Amino acid sequence: PTPIDSFTLNANATSTTLIDARIGYYSHVTFMPQTADAAAVASSLWAPQSQQISGQLVVEHESTANTDCTFRVLIWG
Secondary structure: OOOOEEEEOOOOOEEEEEOOOOOOOOOOOEEEEEOOOHHHHHHHOOOHHHHHEEOOOEEEEEOOOOOOOEEEEEEEO
């Protein structure tokens, strides 16, 4: 898969899965909102360690009908 540099939350859902080969169990992933709607839900983002495995990370968040909740992603480690 192509490495990601941004992602958009799944609308009307409470989780979104990021797929990127750079993600590992000990990676630190930072999210930066790119739209006003993303900023409005940014405080609800949570990425539990138990949902982070090699190549993927499940981000839990509040449900929103907005389809433009886009975040930049920075992966450390």
